[in-house]
Amino acid sequence: MKFDPRHLEILAAIVDHGGLTEGAQVLGKSQPSVSRTLSQLEARIGAPLFQPGRRPLQPTTLGLALAEQGRAVLQANRTAGEIANRYRSGHSGLVRIGGTPIFMDGVLAPMIALFQQNVPDVRVDQSYGYADTLIEGLRSGRFDLAILPLQPDNVPDGLRFQPILPGRNVIACRTGHPLTRRRLVTLADIAEYPWIAPPTESPLYKDLHQALSRIGARDFRISFSGGSLASVIGVLAGSDSLTVLPYSVTFQMAPQNQITTLSLEIGHPDRHLGLLFMPGRDTSPATQRFRNFVVAQFEALSNRIARRRKEQLWR
Amino acid sequence: MKFDPRHLEILAAIVDHGGLTEGAQVLGKSQPSVSRTLSQLEARIGAPLFQPGRRPLQPTTLGLALAEQGRAVLQANRTAGEIANRYRSGHSGLVRIGGTPIFMDGVLAPMIALFQQNVPDVRVDQSYGYADTLIEGLRSGRFDLAILPLQPDNVPDGLRFQPILPGRNVIACRTGHPLTRRRLVTLADIAEYPWIAPPTESPLYKDLHQALSRIGARDFRISFSGGSLASVIGVLAGSDSLTVLPYSVTFQMAPQNQITTLSLEIGHPDRHLGLLFMPGRDTSPATQRFRNFVVAQFEALSNRIARRRKEQLWR
DNA sequence: TGCTTAATATACCATGATGTTATGAAATTC
DNA sequence: GAATTTCATAACATCATGGTATATTAAGCA
Known part of the structure; x- marks a missing residue:
């Protein structure tokens, strides 16, 4: 025997709120509608779900047992609603x-x-x-x-x-790098240090070349290239190499005190x-x-x- | 957000049977019907329940979560059916x-x-x-x-x-009663023993009087009356009293070996x-x-x- | 008892969701 | 790229559901 789960919900509401009228109110339906659904249910089953001829409508054992399942339906429905709400409000997904x-x-x-x-x-x-x-x-x-x-x-x-x-790029080096002691860094100063280059596909790679050529640096030496940020930082912190990084990245990493920036202005990409x-x-x-x-x-x-x-x- | 629990059931069927077509078959519905229900559900929620543009229809995380609730609905519905079936077949009630x-x-x-x-x-x-x-x-x-x-x-x-x-009544007494040794019991024999009478409203009470008057017994002495079967048997087994009982009762109690019947025929009530x-x-x-x-x-x-x-x- | 009140059932109508078949579109598979 | 499977859409019928109005019935009370 197969039920309409909504009917079980309605039965549960009636049982749990002690009466047809109140149950209907809770469900947001009219009393006759609920009444008829109940009648249909009883007709389908062929047995009374409530003691017949009792006005405060007391459920039979069968009615109670089915109402229990109705509660389960109601519960699943509620949590489904919860899930949907969480999704719709961006709290899950x-x-x-x-x-x-x-x-x-x-x-x-x-x-x-x-x-x-x-x-x-x-x-x-x-x-x-x-x-x-x-x-x-x-x-x-x-x-x-x-x-x-x-x-x-x-x-x-x-x-x-x-x-x-x-997009503002800066020249980064390890904290304690010799160049950080100078108040003003010149082109000649940086010339002797090797460079760490980002992967060639990276926009930073082009930025590096542009910046260096703009400040007149030529023939710079690339000692390491192609790594992720973690390896770049790792090499940078363990050597006197220089590199170009977005300022936002160096700023975010400042608290770790591994790297710092040189006070040499390079041009900003557009x-x-x-x-x-x-x-x-x-x-x-x-x-x-x-x-x-x-x-x-x-x-x-x-x-x-x-x-x-x-x-x-x-x- | 409130769902129609049937929609959750359908969702569960689709997810569990890996596709719209098979889900529809299991549900006993046509594929377009299920398809539309699914569309409506997604429209209501405003989110895809299945990866769009995938043909073996794979559920999203949201779809899976809601299908889980659908399974709960389905389960409750199934056990409700079980309960009803048990009732209808007379296995509960x-x-x-x-x-x-x-x-x-x-x-x-x-x-x-x-x-x-x-x-x-x-x-x-x-x-x-x-x-x-x-x-x-x-x-x-x-x-x-x-x-x-x-x-x-x-x-x-x-x-x-x-x-x-x-309705066949017999005269009952304890096993080992003196009268049980006689092959033939006469009126004179029983006259000296007291009687246990059923409650006065009991039909047995009338039977007792009728039977005794029919066999000619008069002035019988009633030593105990009004008790339930348990007390009647208790008194009967502990004394030499006689009483009238339905034969079916004495027959059922024979295995206990507490009481027996006298071979004195009394008339049967109609x-x-x-x-x-x-x-x-x-x-x-x-x-x-x-x-x-x-x-x-x-x-x-x-x-x-x-x-x-x-x-x-x-x- | 008989009356009043509250609760439930019934009647009737409108509407909307669900189901159907037929058909189109799209993704996989080979 | 053709074949096949799978899903979506369209159009329509129908039945369940929901509503309002009203009758019926059980409980409570004098």
Whole structure:
């Protein structure tokens, strides 16, 4: 024998609220509607679910047993609603992000950790990639969100770019590096040190070349290249090599006291770090929540950077 | 957010059977119907429950979580069906029987025990009463079934009577009673022993008087009266008193070896022991099962009595 | 008892969800 | 790239559900 689970729900409501009228109220239905459903149920089963001819409507044993199952249905329904609500409010779900490795490792990873402290049931799938890969991933729906440096006037068709930080690069070295003792670093000073180069596909790689050629450096020596941020930092901290890094990355890593920046101004690329996504596709609530969170975090980061600069100028 | 529990069931079926088509088959619905329900669900939630653009239809995390609740609904629904089936087949429920005390205690109680060995989830509510009470109880719906001695041509209006044993009374005494040694008991023999009388409302009481007057006994002495079967047997077994009991009762009690019967024929009342019930009222399956069981048991009892009598005659 | 009140059942109608068949579109498979 | 499987869409019928109005019935009370 097969029931309509809604009928079991209704039975449970009647039993639990002691009467047809109250049960109907709780269910948000009219009393006659509930009454008829009950009649149908009893007719289907061929047995009374309530003592017949009793006005405060007392359930039979059978009625009680079935109401129990109705409660189970109600419960499952409720938790299903909960699950959906959590999803719709962005408290659970999946965010698939892609981004350039250095930013991902240096800036975003700590933010993801913070995000998941607030919203632990949102799973974040992170992938590495450079512009072309990321754009393709967004278009094909493999990513919900990409984070990468981009020229704001060069945004791919059909995608939206939300800048979050100006692309400002600096020359980084280990703390305690000989050059950090000098108040003013000249081109001649840096010439003798080897360089760590990012992977060739990385935009930073082009930045490095551009910056060095702009300040007139030529024939610089590359001692290490192609590593992730972790290996770059590892080599940097254990040698007197120099490298080019986004300022945001060095800023975020400042507390660890492993690396620092040289006070040699190099030109800034005309790119902005930002979030890229497809405005057409209906993004999941979790993704939206994550995007808002990242934007807010970068806002905060930007403020901290500005304050820091003001302090340095003041000194 | 509130769901239709049937939709959750459908979702669970799709997930568990790996696809829309198979899910629909299991549910006994057409594939388009299930497909639309799924679309509606996704539309309501505003999120895909299955990876879009995948043909063997793989569920998302959200889909899996909701399917889990759907399974819970399905499970509750299944056990509700089980409960109903058990009820409808008479394997659970309530039987309210009323009957005359002596028969209830002496004959029916052991049968109830046997019945509940087969069908342990059927509850039996037993009440004592004599004809008028029982008839009134049946009419008012307080009893499902009554067991009592009745004249078959004197059945109350609107009730049906199903005879199960002829009303045959015997004179009972303790085993080892002085009279049991005699091959033939005469009126003079029994005159000196006191009598145990059933309660005055009991039909047995009238039977006792009728029987004794029919065999010519007058001025018999009543030493004890009004007790239930247990007290009657108690007094009977502990004294040389005599009493009148239905033969079925003494037969059932023979194995205990407490009481026996005198070979003094007394007249039989024109009543039959039988089941009384209202044919109009829809009896519960458990009641029907119980009635069938009791009838069968009495059939068997009747056979045993007949065999026993044959054996005795043979001797 | 008989009256009053509260609770439940019934009648009737409207509507909307569900089910069906027929058919189209898309993704896998070979 | 054709074949096949799988899912989505369209159009329509129908039945269950929900509503309002009203009758019926049990409980409570004088």
